[in-house]
Amino acid sequence: MSLTHRLGIDLPILQAPMAGVQGADLAIAVSEAGGLGALPCAMLSPAVMAEELGRIRAATSRLVNVNFFCHVPPEPDAARQARWHEALAPYYDEFGLDIARVPDGAGRRPFDQAACDVLEAFRPEVVSFHFGLPAPGLLERVKDWGAMVLSSATTVEEATWLEANGADAVIAQGLEAGGHRGMFLSDDLTTQLGTFALLPQVVAAVSIPVIAAGGIAHSRGVAAALALGADAVQVGTAFLCCHEASTSAIHRRALMSEAAAHTALTNLYSGRPARGIMTRLMRELGPIGDVAPAFPQATAAIGPLRSAAEAAGSGAFSPLWAGQNASGCREIPAGLKVRELMAEIPRRES
Template sequence: MEWQNEITRLLKITYPVVQAPMLGTTTPEMVAAVSNQGGLGSLPVGGLAPAQTAELIRQTKALAEQPFGVNLFAHAIPDLDLPQFAAMQNFLAKLCADNQIPYQEVNVQALRFNTYHEQVQVLLDENIPVVSFTFGVLDDAIIKAFKDKGVVLIGTATTLPEALLLEEKGIDIITVQGMEAGGHRGTFLEYNTLPLIGLLSLVPRVAQAVRQPVLAAGGIYNGKTIKAALVLGAKGVQVGTAFISSHESKAMSAYKKALQTATDTQSILTKSLSGRWARGLRNKLITEIEKAGINIPSFPFQTSLTAGIRAEAQKQNNKEFTALWAGQSAAAAEAKPAAEIFTQLIKQTEELS
């Protein structure tokens, strides 16, 4: 099978297969494992402080023998609705008390959110060759700064209009995220709506409409799904959930087990945990927030309210009170080394040629 195309040439990789950047589960070890096998490992740093961003990049560099990318969150911080924030905090405090989960009150006055603007110089200084982003579009000046240094830019689109805007901005590669994808939706043109366009419909429409090569994301987990995406017009794929159960993943054991035993209806879309639409496995925290009928604060304010709960649940290996981000192909996730998962994807695809 001939793997070389526009994406492999742009990214200087052997196979057009990208490991999705998954904040909270992706590790430098996972990123390096995929890159060292000829794919593109992606390091998520969205919302992290510049010093932490630099440290993770250096850890990954020490392990990676091939290029890897870094992923940014390109959103703007919305205005805070204080009464809404307070109402949600009161509800979460009571929910935790009822379920023996320690809850640390969030001081809204002390909240500070890191933005991608503060991280850009770190990426430039570290000579990162590939920068991907989601939740929006980078500022024009920042796009130019990256372009001037030869950085390959990858943007995320969940609709055709979003893809056309990324094309207009001169983004090099467009990741087309279908509704099957796990984790946060990359939607940015209509923040409060939920595009429910599947990959089967979205990929050919975008691939036909834009000049840039397209990466398909959402539900990709084996050779057949990779082959299907390529037939639809994608030049490569992005794979996420399949790596969450890998040995290199930071996911707790109960999370990994939940993926492997997931039914086809457990993966749902919710704003409950972060304030942005995201796909994950339903659990008690999601269900209780939805049942409460309280307006959910916008991202990243809701993220800050649930962060302590999720962290405590992870310490307890409690899958009911944390985020179990996962796509619709969750049950296919296997507990193997990331390198083995990657090479299996390549082998399965080649066997179909």
């Protein structure tokens, strides 16, 4: 049985879950167009998650992928937090903000019992994870109601680990992909491969379906991934300017400007490597370093700076997540984007 048949979709197009720039609307539009939409839940409270899932169930009978992070929250590190505040203090002064009044808050929630309780009431057919898999007990609950489990791998080792530990399909996330790296067995960035180097190696190493992700923005990229053995592709950046996305005006302008040609991995916005368009913060502090606290504790101090700069019309302190190929970004309906991604791709039998 093909992956598209198992997922209940017409087309081998998965929309990448993108926390902070989308909600139910984009997921619904992609699924209604024949792909697999996604709802990112890492930044949602249980109550909001239930509301969004309810909206999806009311709007479409199509399947939607419900996505979670499964990181282990770090222990507080006062010394590292102090270094972080010291590095950001000049920017706080510039905007007349008080670094001593930075609110607490992690900004990202791992998949836990509370989230699983909400999810089980809806019993979604597809659930995906970033940063590995949740604890065995939680994973068993998800699989007990028949959900197909997807998770991201950034190396062959991660892909084989996922297969051995219960994933039903692997998302091979190349280095080109925007947003957070799904890496979880190592934090060594030198292990990270480009999509079309990683993909055939993962296909050869596992017996479960493989989904290609990273740098795919047009039908030619879709065709190339399928030719290299992918069962489907996952696309994120190309959907960021679609009508149904909640991407900010500042972020949209950056995506459709020359600035989008220069992206880098940075840990400044969350504490974990993620790809985004270069910003003033990344240039001046260096995109990757040990100044930011561990994921996701960096987000609290960035929030006030981002708000102040965006109020002045600047994205200098905003996480402008984007992959290395933003050429597919257009202000069009998501359904049209799905059809564009399938242009010249022969329909495959299920």
